[in-house]
Amino acid sequence: xxxxxxxxxxxxxxxxxxxxxxxxxxxxxxxxxxxxxxxxxxxxxxxxxxxxxxxx
Amino acid sequence: xxxxxxxxxxxxxxxxxxxxxxxxxxxxxxxxxxxxxxxxxxxxxxxxxxxxxxxxxxxxxxxxxxxxxxxxxxxxxxxxxxxxxxxxxxxxxxxxxxxxxxxxxxxxxxxxxxxxxxxxxxxxxxxxxxxxxxxxxxxxxxxxxxxxxxxxxxxxxxxxxxxxxxxxxxxxxxxxxxxxxxxxxxxxxxxxxxxxxxxxxxxxxxxxxxxxxxxxxxxxxxxxxxxxxxxxxxxxxxxxxxxxxxxxxxxxxxxxxxxxxxxxxxxxxxxxxxxxxxxxxxxxxxxxxxxxxxxxxxxxxxxxxxxxxxxxxxxxxxxxxxxxxxxxxxxxxxxxxxxxxxxxxxxxxxxxxxxxxxxxxxxxx
Numbered sequence: 001x002x003x004x005x006x007x008x009x010x011x012x013x014x015x016x017x018x019x020x021x022x023x024x025x026x027x028x029x030x031x032x033x034x035x036x037x038x039x040x041x042x043x044x045x046x047x048x049x050x051x052x053x054x055x056x
Numbered sequence: 057x058x059x060x061x062x063x064x065x066x067x068x069x070x071x072x073x074x075x076x077x078x079x080x081x082x083x084x085x086x087x088x089x090x091x092x093x094x095x096x097x098x099x100x101x102x103x104x105x106x107x108x109x110x111x112x113x114x115x116x117x118x119x120x121x122x123x124x125x126x127x128x129x130x131x132x133x134x135x136x137x138x139x140x141x142x143x144x145x146x147x148x149x150x151x152x153x154x155x156x157x158x159x160x161x162x163x164x165x166x167x168x169x170x171x172x173x174x175x176x177x178x179x180x181x182x183x184x185x186x187x188x189x190x191x192x193x194x195x196x197x198x199x200x201x202x203x204x205x206x207x208x209x210x211x212x213x214x215x216x217x218x219x220x221x222x223x224x225x226x227x228x229x230x231x232x233x234x235x236x237x238x239x240x241x242x243x244x245x246x247x248x249x250x251x252x253x254x255x256x257x258x259x260x261x262x263x264x265x266x267x268x269x270x271x272x273x274x275x276x277x278x279x280x281x282x283x284x285x286x287x288x289x290x291x292x293x294x295x296x297x298x299x300x301x302x303x304x305x306x307x308x309x310x311x312x313x314x315x316x317x318x319x320x321x322x323x324x325x326x327x328x329x330x331x332x333x334x335x336x337x338x339x340x341x342x343x344x345x346x347x348x349x350x351x352x353x354x355x356x357x358x359x360x361x362x363x364x365x366x367x368x369x370x371x372x373x374x375x376x377x378x379x380x381x382x383x384x385x386x387x388x389x390x391x392x393x394x395x396x397x398x399x400x401x402x403x404x405x406x407x408x409x410x411x412x413x414x415x416x417x418x419x420x421x
Contacts, residue, residue: 025372026372029362
């Protein structure tokens with residue numbers, strides 16, 4: 001999965017999801033290990049291939 | 057098969073008379089993401105719902121919903137075409153067409169227990185490349201796998217294949233909303249995936265995806281591979297394909313992928329207002345720049361989904377606002393709440409008469 005950017009989004013002061021861009025498409029990924037995109041994000045972070053930016 | 061033989065097969069099997077096919081969309085009739093131009097990918101590309109095309113290597117194949125079928129019992133097949141051949145496959149590379157079955161749906165198999173039942177897989181297949189092909193039944197993670205093979209001896213000719221194997225009493229087979237079972241058709245791969253046919257094997261992961269003498273379909277540029285009528289059922293023999301209504305099949309697919317666009321509209325397609333706005337989501341503009349958009353998905357998702365929001369111009373991460381005259385403007389989403397019923401906000405305040413967006417909700421395995 002070609003994730004070109006990743007950033008947390010906050011809701012009421014807590015991270016609610018991660019906004020990623022994959023092949024130019026912006027997706028909102030829940031913080032749920034049963035979600036395949038979140039699982040892939042965690043894998044890429046662990047492999048040092050991806051960094052998640054803090055929320056604005 | 058005669059009617060008497062069909063009845064005998066049903067009675068002789070351990071299957072229910074209905075809902076016995078563990079494969080969703082086996083007749084390839086549902087294609088919510090589009091009907092052509094979708095490529096295989098490392099994470100799995102999808103054309104016909106629930107069927108993934110994987111390419112882990114330099115090769116690529118395209119997928120489309122085809123009207124080429126083995127007989128008039130079917131209207132569609134999945135057609136795969138090699139667009140970038142891989143003729144020097146590395147040991148860890150693999151190419152496959154597969155469906156991952158949710159754990160809740162394999163409970164009846166008894167896999168991982170002493171009551172594990174025999175399973176039977178049947179399907180129609182056609183390929184431009186003759187030779188031996190492999191298909192494996194895996195658990196989640198591919199640590200347990202039963203490797204089957206079948207031969208295609210005549211190019212570009214439909215044939216029906218029936219395979220059956222003994223149940224697996226050991227290993228971990230999820231019976232939850234996770235990946236319970238994977239049926240993987242091999243289309244080419246390296247030595248890391250070579251295994252022995254007609255037996256259960258325990259490996260560190262997908263170690264018996266294919267026999268060493270299986271064909272590398274991916275190595276031939278322009279090669280085609282068609283499949284339809286895929287059925288996996290409990291029992292020792294194949295029964296006639298269980299046709300489900302389009303509505304029932306779509307509903308099952310929506311547990312993994314749903315969109316608020318009309319069925320035939322690909323996500324991200326620009327929509328013209330007000331004549332062709334399909335099933336967009338409408339919202340309300342309250343005072344002080346507070347805006348609310350409430351929606352419920354038609355079908356409960358397998359897990360919390362990844363949501364993609366589109367404005368009317370087809371751009372993702374957007375919401376469209378309408379002024380009093382009905383003119384739409386796409387704006388960045390300012391606040392996002394996933395997996396609940398509310399989405400709200402535009403990036404700038406203003407007096408909008410309404411909000412509109414489309415949602416694609418993805419909980420695929």
